[in-house]
Amino acid sequence: MQVLLVDDEEELVTALAERLSLRGIEALWATSAEEALRVLETRSFDLAVLDVKIPKIDGLQLKKQMQAMRPGMKFIFVTGHGSDRDFKTGVAEVGADYYLVKPLKIEDLITKMKEVLES
């Protein structure tokens, strides 16, 4: 499983990438939309985990551009602004395959990744 993590918090995204690597999941990371798109030009991923809110461009726009480049890619959104109540509607709103609220539980993330890829 090859995963691209996009979040403007470098501290967060590096730690998360390392944790996923420890579990045998190949995870690259980017801290901006430009960087993510540049990486995507060189290679493809099965899945992208995107922060809903990143500088300059929002997660939804980024998702559209990334999907245009790699149509088979799946997306999971991560937000710091969610609540349980918004959970279901939020997924529909951003058009993501899944939607998680920070702080994440690594086990939950991996489970969802697998679910999304299998669907």
Add this chain to the structure above:
Amino acid sequence: MTLWSTLKPAFWDHEDVASGPYKHLFNFRRMWKLAVFSTAAVALAPLVFMTVVDYKVNQQAIESDINYQTARLVSNTRRSISFFLSERRSALNFIDKDNSYQALGDPLRLAALLENLKKGFGGFTDLGVIDDTGLQHTYVGPYNLEGKNYSEQDWFKELRSGEAHISDVFLGLRQQLHLVVSVKHDLPTGRFYVLRASIDTQQFNDLISEVEVSGQGDIFLVNTEGVLQTASRLFGSALVRIPIAVPEFSEKTRVLEVTSAGEEFVTGYAYISGTPFVLMAVKKKSELLKPWNDTRKKLIVFLVLSITIILMVILGVSTYLVNQIHAADRKRVMTLHKVEYANKMASLGRLSAGVAHEINNPLAIINEKAGLIKDLLTLRKEHAAGDKLLGLVESVLASVERCANITKRLLSFARHMDIKLQPLDIEEIIQEVLGFLGKEAEYRSIEFHVTADPDVPKIESDRGRLQEIFLNLFNNALAALGDGGRLDVTARRTDAQSITVSVRDTGCGIPQADLKRIFEPFFSTKTERGGTGLGLSITYGLVQEIGGEISVESQVGQGTEFTIRLPLKLESVRKPNHASPVGG
């Protein structure tokens, strides 16, 4: 209950307790007084003025009419009497001129003349000739008056310098009312003689008594001493002195007002020239004014009725209008309170969402870093460390989870404020809200009973608002209930368009006086225990926002029942009047 407390308008006891924008804009009592007094003044002043003017004009018209009628009566009658007397005097003059002194000295001739006078004019009873010494040397008539000397009598003395004389009415020898007309004939020798005739006053009386006098009035002749010359209906028969003074001499007919024995009389009089007579017409003023009094009574009744009606209308309309303004102003103040509360809640929502978001990111970093430490400790052999380090990391992760739960709750507090309609099972919402209070109820051994009729349909409404409404009502009920009380919640279908939910507790109840004000903002009986007085006011507003109605019934000592009617479908969604907090 006094009449005043029943009639007292709602604004009368209004007291302004708030300040700033919550202050009522008007002084209602002053406004009411201003409206009542200014309208009353403007409406009543012209009415009273016109009525007074009309009254005066009418009174003057009637009085001048009375005077005019009296004057006309007197002058007409005077003409008749003057004519009567001058006719007889002229007759004597004619006889005197037509006959020589010698001829008149012949009793036979004189008797023939008397006979002719009786036939021609009537009223003559005797005829005599008197020489300038006052001796009546020839006389024809029913008495033997020949040889009587009149030289010492006043009328004879007066006649020496005049031409004719008409006497007062007197009884004389005959004990019959009569008057005497005398004419003087000057002889070329410088001497004179007098032709004297007695006239029965019967004809004279008839002439006057035939005159119609209005107002129980009377018309009669008096002499200048005030002795009646003809019979009077008011003052008695002839030769009686009348109780009112004879008015002073005037050539023309005049009308006076005279008071006698407490009664007012309108008196018209005229001096009849060449005679000692004064013609007087006396009318009772009270009788003359009778038609005027009737009119006046009607006028006064009309005035009093008009004033009463005008005042009642003014009072009614002013009270109604000021009441409406008062109600509108109360509504304004209440809306301001609601807006302020809603804004406060929105700000609080925004603030908590902001705080939660700001904390969430570093929290996520701590979470990942600690998670990585844990991963390294557990997944990489070379980093394998003692249980103590792992325990510490686990503890950090557990604390992060606790913090995450707090931020999640803060974010859900800042939920969307727009009405979001969805089909809802009312029983499910009630159970959900009761679930929050389960612990407290259990602790205080309060029983909850929820019954919903099977035919209660799902309603299309806003979940958040319904939750808040029920939470407020249940919290109130719990506050009112003692330990071991009971809370009954029942839902049933009202009609094709609505359902009814009633929340009944067996608590302390609400006094009747408070019941009216229970939905008012800042009305609280729990201020000492931290009540804001906003709960039910907000509940009321929320029920209205989702198109429902709320009412309350209560019995002190037995409990309170709130009844909410909710529409099955909310026709038009009313947007709440505040901005929704920003999420995302």
